[in-house]
Amino acid sequence: MEELRNPTILAALALYMGTCIVVGLWALRRTHSARDFFMAGRDLGVIVAGMAVFSSTLSGFGFVGGPGLVYAMGMSSIWMVICSSIGFTLSFFLLAKRLRLFAEVRDTISLPDAVAARYGSETSRLLTALAILLGVMGYLATQILAMATVLQSILERTAWFGETSLITCVVISSAVLVFYCVTGGIIASVYTDLVQGSVMVVAALLVFVTALFAIDGGAAGAVQVIRADDPEAISPWGTLGMFGCLSWYLLFGLGGAGQPHIVTKFMMSKSVGDARHILPISILGYTVSALLWISIGLVMRALVLQGMHPELTTADAAAPDFLQAYAHPVLAGVVFAGLFAAIMSTADGFLNIGAAAVVHDIPRALRGRSLERELFWARAATIVIAIAAAVFALYSHYQNERLVALLGAFGWGTFAAALVPTVAIGFNWKRATATAANVAIATSLVVNFGLELFDVAIPYGIHGGTISLVLSIVLFFGVSLLTPQPRLDPDIEAVMDI
């Protein structure tokens, strides 16, 4: 069976990518307008929406970076996981109802649309769209690079495709992603999310069981080995320490309400009341999938400490090495498909909101109306953004590795600092003003970019994104209270009264 390991993995990947292409073709027939392309016609069922919310949240980071962090730092990064229960709940309490109602009363098809409706400000729309576009480029580049790197590592173990270059891998993996995003827009995106989320859940459950049997004594055995080497690694804070962990708890717990590719999906359900069913599906899917993150990291750390496995070349090799060494070939195939699913399910959401920013929001902010033939241009923009992100990823990989990291800083932390005050707080507080929203967005861009550019290390391992989030919320409240009370449109006020 071992000789069939790589063919099995390749077959699982081919099956998965084929499924994505079929979903793209199916969604093509259901996409007739820009509203379909960006909002799925506001017709998503609760299971599809729930799976889309969770699978968009768990990117490739959860399947590769997450286990790597647990391997390297012990329990520290598990704070990014345990905040999911409060994080999802907060996002739903703060935004699910209001975003869905804004979509109903103003026919909004993007988050900047909703921001413009709430604040009556085209500047706020423009800044939101620009922040999203910058974040999308950084996130997409990292996701595309991750996909290509994983594909290359699989292919190089085969006899036939061993010499495949990274550029070819970028083209292959991006082509599938772009195909279904262009043909079916967000409809293809959310229905592939359903497939991708299901693959991730199955893969995580199987890996969790496999990991428990990979070491003597299961989870308790792994804990004892890690504790004997360094008690702090298995303490609640891991090696990072208390304050780094608490900064992650705040940033990832509250920051979910500022992630545009996630909260935009709140506008797509059939009715306001669907939110109550979408929430538990999202939490359950994420929690089960996160078992992979925790189990692989802990077991690989224990195995290396015991001398049962050679030391990893890098921490990020924890998941791939585990799959190659301990997983049945079929399971390895399912998990590699799950890894691609995790990456693509996040990347497709970014492609869609990026296209909306380019063809809908930025033109509206600058010239008062979106582009003619919006659906055509949305598809064109999807291709252009994907190509730009792929070129950027490759250029960065070969010329300047810092570039992706720099734009990657416009990831979770920037979205959190820009959009938690503007959207999560501002959509619930009538006193919030457009000036305050603009200041919060600008602050998040400047602070996050500055911290990354100047490589600022904050004592106690506190994450820079948390500092940026706290600062932008304080400024948002302060500027709102110092500027004249806004006069809301009656329909917006009616929504905010509920």
Place this chain on the structure above:
Amino acid sequence: MKLAGLVFAIVVAIAAVVLILLGVPEVPQGHGTTHLEFASMERGGPGSLRHVDVIWIGWLLGALEIGLFVVLLAFGARSRRGLRGLGWPLAVGGLAYLAVWTALVLAYRAEMSGAAPEFFLGFPAATAWMLFGLWPLPLLFAVYYVFGFDRWVATPEDLAELERRLARRRETPEARTEERGS
């Protein structure tokens, strides 16, 4: 304004606690150092000693974060009619959340003092509080959302009133003019 003011106050308090913390010198390698034997791993620096001087600042920071989360839940659920009875369930959940957090910190503090740790499901007590307490407890708020949606989040009366207000607006001369214009 009351809830918004509370959110603002808690965020300012978090900022203040972080500033106070930054005034306390961090012990060398306080947030981890490379493992002596395996370069791809880290170790927890000087061990639990790194937290001796700052553990109560850490408890306060965590407590403020929990307070912020719970107040924001109320902030999102609130309507023109207030919290419609959700205040007490949120307060009870918030206190339980805070109690679990306090238990976690106390268990860790006991381990810091050199006491042999108790284990639960294979994990040291403090870590067990984190995994089996702090992680699942907020699901209580999700339960409120799922089962109390019609009562606390969006009542049928609220939605009907919204519909009436929007209908009234559509009937105003300005709205009719706007519709003709579009």
